[in-house]
Amino acid sequence: MNLHQFAETHEVTNQPPSLDGTNLYRIDLPLQEWSRRFGAGWAESRIDAYGALAGGPLMEAGFLANQNKPVFASHDRYGHRIDLVEFHPAYHELMRTAIEHGLTSLPWAHPQDGAHVARASMTYLHSQAEAGSGCPLTMTFASVPALRLQPDLAEQWLPKILATEYDPRNVGMAHKAGVTIGMAMTEKQGGTDVRANTTKAYPVGASGPGQAYELVGHKWFCSAPMCDAFLTLAQTDKGLTCFLLPRHRPDDTRNQFYIQRLKNKLGNQSNASSEVEFRGALAWMIGEEGRGVPTIIEMVAMTRFDCMVGSSSLMRQALTQASHHCAHRKVGGKLLSEQPLMQNVLADLALESEAALALSLRMGKALDHLNDRHEAQFARLVTAVGKYWICKRAPGMINEAAECMGAPGMSKTASCRACTAKRR
Numbered sequence: 001m002n003l004h005q006f007a008e009t010h011e012v013t014n015q016p017p018s019l020d021g022t023n024l025y026r027i028d029l030p031l032q033e034w035s036r037r038f039g040a041g042w043a044e045s046r047i048d049a050y051g052a053l054a055g056g057p058l059m060e061a062g063f064l065a066n067q068n069k070p071v072f073a074s075h076d077r078y079g080h081r082i083d084l085v086e087f088h089p090a091y092h093e094l095m096r097t098a099i100e101h102g103l104t105s106l107p108w109a110h111p112q113d114g115a116h117v118a119r120a121s122m123t124y125l126h127s128q129a130e131a132g133s134g135c136p137l138t139m140t141f142a143s144v145p146a147l148r149l150q151p152d153l154a155e156q157w158l159p160k161i162l163a164t165e166y167d168p169r170n171v172g173m174a175h176k177a178g179v180t181i182g183m184a185m186t187e188k189q190g191g192t193d194v195r196a197n198t199t200k201a202y203p204v205g206a207s208g209p210g211q212a213y214e215l216v217g218h219k220w221f222c223s224a225p226m227c228d229a230f231l232t233l234a235q236t237d238k239g240l241t242c243f244l245l246p247r248h249r250p251d252d253t254r255n256q257f258y259i260q261r262l263k264n265k266l267g268n269q270s271n272a273s274s275e276v277e278f279r280g281a282l283a284w285m286i287g288e289e290g291r292g293v294p295t296i297i298e299m300v301a302m303t304r305f306d307c308m309v310g311s312s313s314l315m316r317q318a319l320t321q322a323s324h325h326c327a328h329r330k331v332g333g334k335l336l337s338e339q340p341l342m343q344n345v346l347a348d349l350a351l352e353s354e355a356a357l358a359l360s361l362r363m364g365k366a367l368d369h370l371n372d373r374h375e376a377q378f379a380r381l382v383t384a385v386g387k388y389w390i391c392k393r394a395p396g397m398i399n400e401a402a403e404c405m406g407a408p409g410m411s412k413t414a415s416c417r418a419c420t421a422k423r424r
Helices: 029-055 057-067 089-100 115-129 134-147 151-161 292-328 340-367 373-405 407-423
Strands: 071-075 081-086 181-186 200-203 212-223 229-236 239-246 257-262 273-286
Touching (some): 029 340, 057 089, 057 115, 071 257, 089 134, 115 292, 115 340, 134 181, 134 212, 134 273, 181 292, 212 229, 229 292, 239 292, 292 340, 340 373
Parallel strands (some): 181 229
Antiparallel strands (some): 071 081, 200 212, 212 273, 239 273, 257 273
16 A cells, blocks of 8 residues: 555645735725825825835745844954854845835935834834834934034034935944944943943043043943944943944944843844943944933933833734634634624734724824924833833733734744833
8 A cells, every 4th residue: 555645634724815015004004094194295205105015025035034043253263353243145135124214314314204204114114024124224324413412523423324315334333335333331230221331431531521531331232243343331520421333433433332242132133132242342422421411311211102012013913813814714614703702802913903003103293393392201101101002011011912813923022022012
């Protein structure tokens, strides 16, 4: 008897069709509604185009980038210290696409009514495809308000921060058309209490805002160490102060910025987070000496906004997967979406997802109208409250969406939950 004929025991049925290639904007009526309502109707074709990318090539790149984690190379094959982080080409595709479409620059380079809302809408779509690349994209976007506090440095750096060109080469800023910015604040002994930081800054010559210093110390968490420069905090004689620290010195030699190791994270695998040392690293003071926290909070406020957008994005993708599954999966002879109790669960998930999105885009509207006193006060409050609430709610909501899918949902959604946790 030929037993091979029995190897395929049954045909696979009762499974939802693939969502690959779906335009994520066109299936998201809440995104369409709230982006228009809050002033980004003029950008609809632009957001729609990004929805097609996010549901197609970027979604595929996202899986590849997370399956092929970044690798730290401390030395080259000749024994020279290089401190490079090597990424899969899919990660560079994600970064390049986002930067070319203005996800790091749109509201600053082209300020107008709805610009922050439009940029947030595209970020919301991008993060559904891949959340890890959102870290350097967000920090590059968020660095602008802080750098503007130091006009001489802003004049030098902002044209390349706002450029829509991605250049991952490990060369000095002068040789690039576009740059990315990271951030390094946390230290071992202080954690979120940055006032406990011990990194010291020593003036090279004259002291004060815009002047050069050498930094000595350690950072327990440096986000995206492959960036071209970092906003960081260090102690001077007048207290904690903000600095811009580039990876290369003006003479094109590498700065004294050393990566100790990459973080081994539960989620957010595509992104490199690291521990670093400054061994006399050259940096320039930003803002008033001793006022490092108020200076860097200009950047932190924008990263909090993107935490709202990013967690809302993961909630939406969890809802999309769950509702799609339930619309095609039959249990007891009926579609899951026709079962009354499942309808209640899906309705709750949809409501929470839309609420998170609506608050996030309402925040974008406030950022577009900061010259209005009411909007400025709203933005100051919601950057903290919104970030806390949406990021707090996202893991539970995503877990509930996973349960709607049963076993098929656990592998994908568990990673989403880990990514959300990282954003908090």
